[in-house]
Amino acid sequence: MQAQRTVPFVDLGWQTRRIREAADAAIARVIDSSGFILGAAAADFEEEFARYCGVAHCLGVANGTDALELALEAAGVGRGDEVILPANTFVATAEAVVRVGATPVLVDCTDDFLISVEGVADAVSSRTRAVAAVHLYGQTAPVEALRAVVGTDVVILEDAAQSQGATRHGIRAGSLGDVAATSFYPGKNLGAFGDAGAVLTADDALAGTIRRLRNHGGIAKYEHSVVGRNSRLDGIQAAVLSAKLAHLDEWNQLRRDAAETYGEMLDGDRVQLPVVANGNEHVFHLYVVKVAERDRVLEGLTAAGIGAGIHYPTPVHLLPAFGFLGLKAGSFPNAERQAAEILSLPMYPGLAEDDQQYVADTLHALL
Incomplete structure (x- = not known):
């Protein structure tokens, strides 16, 4: 097998x-x-x-x-x-x-x-x-x-x-x-x-x-x-x-290269790609996309052997530790909506292009 x-x-x-x-x-x-x-x-x-x-x-x-x-x-x-x-x-x-x-x-x-x-x-x-x-x-x-x-x-x-x-x-x-x-x-x-x-x-x-x-x-x-x-x-x-x-700039460039490759591989209609703000040079510590039915998609990626995560699943105001602030669901609609949609895909210097293709193909099959 x-x-x-x-x-x-x-x-x-x-x-x-x-x-x-x-x-x-x-x-x-x-x-x-x-x-x-x-x-x-x-x-x-x-x-x-x-x-x-x-x-x-x-x-x-x-x-x-x-x-x-x-x-x-x-x-x-x-x-x-x-x-x-x-x-x-x-x-x-x-x-x-x-x-x-x-x-x-x-x-x-x-x-x-x-x-x-x-x-x-x-x-x-x-x-x-x-x-x-x-x-x-x-x-x-x-x-x-x-x-x-x-x-x-x-x-x-x-x-x-x-x-x-x-x-x-x-x-x-x-x-x-x-x-x-x-x-x-x-x-x-x-x-x-x-x-x-x-x-x-x-x-x-x-x-x-x-x-x-x-x-x-x-x-x-x-x-x-x-x-x-x-x-x-x-x-x-x-x-x-x-x-x-001594290697940080080189490794950050590899991250940017991997992000560009993801951008070419992923279907922008089904996967919302990261937005880079004007004036910024991104170093892609995380490669975070947005998808519908995120939890189901994450489960499918995990089952396929793909490491993925959520950064972060709960906005600060909805964490029990910060309940003393007295804020409820609906207080910050963008943060709350994003928390339900964000998905962090594998990202690191040295990420192979064929591995990225496997991630992209698996993600598309789940959407």
Whole structure:
């Protein structure tokens, strides 16, 4: 009996095989130096990634969720403040707002899955302290339009976890707003071999605050000038990230090439293809289409050995954890409709064209 064909949702092994020699050597240097927490490897990666993104400072932390929370805290966001964010984001964005004591104010999204500028304009109040510009699925939010709406006194936080290498009008994600938070979870475009994250900013004072907050409130040992936490970049993860950063642009181009191939293979009448906003260079962290009867289609793809997913099945306002906001179904119709239709297809550098054809053929047969 012939084994069923499979197409994984993501193939991290493809990347690992290409950086294994460099990563092994870099990890060995960390082990030999015992620089396991922050240390030389972390300092090197911070400098490299800051230069890549075009900002003065990159502060490595333990994970992307900590990065969001630390960015908000360092920017002075806290109790009594409001932070505007899209309803169609991963829970971590809203979670970080609550963790610093502020109130999430949700707004709808547009057809390109990005935060609605008009929604933000309607939501701004005297309590608005920040806007979380979520760069969803691999393309950047319209930060310059958000700035025009909220002015210069409101902090624009880029949630850049899905956009390493993406640009807007030629400017890299991570350098568009006042401060950015990113994740290096293994499946990201730039992913570690475990959890890791970073905060990016051009603001010297903000960077200094984050350096203290991530390290128990101080920079030197036993110095505790503020109440902080333990959220420091692991040296081994930093070594891996440096090895992968050298390939990031090449791998992002492979993602764009795969997205173009999907666009040629998929029937636009039956499958709504991703919309790329004007001025954006997409890096396709995820390739998200919209289909009718999504749950049935997903079940069929899974049965055919195709890795597919939903990012994300439930908007923030309908999650039980955020029931305290008092929002009901119908509050954000675009986000709710998209949550019922979105389908993430296999997407990674190294995705073979014949595998894409199998995905497209199987998807068409289900519609």
